[in-house]
Amino acid sequence: MHGFLRDLGLLRDRRFTLLLAARTISVLGTAFAPVALAFGILDLPGADATTLSVVLTAEALPMVLFMLVGGVIADRLPRHRVMMVSELVNALAFAALGVMLLSGWTPLPVMAAAAAVSGLATAVMYPALTGIIPEVVPADRLQTGNALLGLGANTSRVLGAVLGGATVTLVGGGWALAASAVLFAIGGVLIAALRMTRAERPAGERHSVLGDLRDGWREFSSRQWIWVVVAQFSIMVMAIQAGHGVLGPLIAKESLGGAPAWSAFLAGEAVGTIAGVAVSLRVRPRRPILVGVLLCLPSALPYVLLGLAAPLWAIVAAAFVLGVCFDVFGVLWQTTMQREVPAESLSRVSSYDALGSLMFGPIGLMLAGPVAHWAGTRTALLACGALVVLSTLAALLSPGVRNLRAPASTAAAEPVSG
CATH class of the missing domain: 1.20.1250.20 (MFS general substrate transporter like domains)
Structure with a gap:
């Protein structure tokens, strides 16, 4: 307390x-x-x-x-x-x-x-x-x-x-x-x-817009943990956009009862993001990026359960877990960027982060329908879950992701091991 x-x-x-x-x-x-x-x-x-x-x-x-x-x-x-x-x-x-x-x-x-x-x-x-x-x-x-x-x-x-x-x-x-x-x-x-x-x-020293962009890219690309996680999220967001935007609603309409079922899924996710705040207030991991990336693995659960025709209560529970994990990841990610990136470059680095993370999202939306038609909606959802897991495991291969440590002064009394 x-x-x-x-x-x-x-x-x-x-x-x-x-x-x-x-x-x-x-x-x-x-x-x-x-x-x-x-x-x-x-x-x-x-x-x-x-x-x-x-x-x-x-x-x-x-x-x-x-x-x-x-x-x-x-x-x-x-x-x-x-x-x-x-x-x-x-x-x-x-x-x-x-x-x-x-x-x-x-x-x-x-x-x-x-x-x-x-x-x-x-x-x-x-x-x-x-x-x-x-x-x-x-x-x-x-x-x-x-x-x-x-x-x-x-x-x-x-x-x-x-x-x-x-x-x-x-x-x-x-x-x-x-x-x-x-x-x-x-x-x-x-x-x-x-x-x-x-x-x-x-x-800071003023340059042309292109010069400022080059300097921002230098700050972004020189930190392995940033560009690796952004690359991970470019794949994850593509899968999540497909699952949330097209495939999930399709399955809800076909076999879960339609809009009320999908509303329950989104409500579970929303409540999870609020619950995640309590976790992110308390958790002070020694390796924040490693913990944040590991928290991406459970985010595959909703798509796997939708693909396996699990009962609605289990799918909503998985959506709640997704909300918690994404909220804690977001807090750890933002906090680490704000500590590690120089203040004069922080906005440019965050813009590269946002652009890289979101750039394949529209592709996921465009491919979701044709893939569902060709392979089946449930198979496409399982593929979304697999993309989340594989991109996360690939990010964990990075020494920068695994080894970046938070300053000792910021560690809480109850840190997550890492």
């Missing part, structure tokens, strides 16, 4: 509390958006799946294409200002989408442009968020800070999925998107209230 009270003592820090509140409210806005956007667009006269696909693709492409540029911007400028502007731009983009749906003036190119602006803002936001945490949280409290931020974000994702659906049902997608815009704006105002001084964000 004393340890938990000490962890919660970080909430007495004004700047951390503002960052936590801003992040929690912003993620709530993000969680509102998918349901509001999907059903708001599909309810338009003449709209179909292709209409929705165009808008979602317009949002996703800038998010990927400008992630590296976002890292450069966040390493050059005060990160709290970058985050503030990103939040306010997101608010404007979603306000525009909401007004279009409410007014009935919904030309597809204009909706796609507004979605693209949101994707661009997100591409700049993510690297700045990773970099600002060590500026706000003391070095010996980084894992606690990351865990508490994760608790706020995970809780918002669960609430947003529920409240977003209810808002769409009661008042329509346009008003739900307007609610998202308000939440983003509140997040931006809270970030502005951090009032960090330029002295707290020392500027």
Whole structure:
């Protein structure tokens, strides 16, 4: 109990509390958006799946294409200002989408442009968020800070999925998107209230954008543990996107009872991410990356059980385990990056991390349907589980992954052996 009270003592820090509140409210806005956007667009006269696909693709492409540029911007400028502007731009983009749906003036190119602006803002936001945490949280409290931020974000994702659906049902997608815009704006105002001084964000030597990207790549590629785990996740995310996005819902529809069964799966995963916070607050492994990578092995369980036609309760339990493991991995990963990577390069390195980890995700979505048709949905799910296991075992061959140790001063009284 004393340890938990000490962890919660970080909430007495004004700047951390503002960052936590801003992040929690912003993620709530993000969680509102998918349901509001999907059903708001599909309810338009003449709209179909292709209409929705165009808008979602317009949002996703800038998010990927400008992630590296976002890292450069966040390493050059005060990160709290970058985050503030990103939040306010997101608010404007979603306000525009909401007004279009409410007014009935919904030309597809204009909706796609507004979605693209949101994707661009997100591409700049993510690297700045990773970099600002060590500026706000003391070095010996980084894992606690990351865990508490994760608790706020995970809780918002669960609430947003529920409240977003209810808002769409009661008042329509346009008003739900307007609610998202308000939440983003509140997040931006809270970030502005951090009032960090330029002295707290020392500027490094300025180069061209390409020069900054080369320097960031040098920092990224010189650390074996980073690029090996990013390579692992490029395969894992491809498998998980296929399993979560296409194959899992197919099996749920075919043999588990449809949407309620898949909702139970997602709810189990969401509850697991919240429970994972309690674990990540307490666990201080001597070898954080080794423990984090080992925690990826159980994430194959849901796909294996779906492929083996296990009962729904077992599949939901496996989804809960997946949520716990991914949350603890995320906290260990972020904390280690923030400790090991120089502050002036952290946002660029995190942008390479995000780009590398996510780049094969769309391929998984594209291949899932044809592979399920050719080999069968259950076989395809077993293949997803196998890819998760094989990519994880391959990462464990890396000495950098196995041997990187946390500073002795950060070890807890109850460390995980490693």
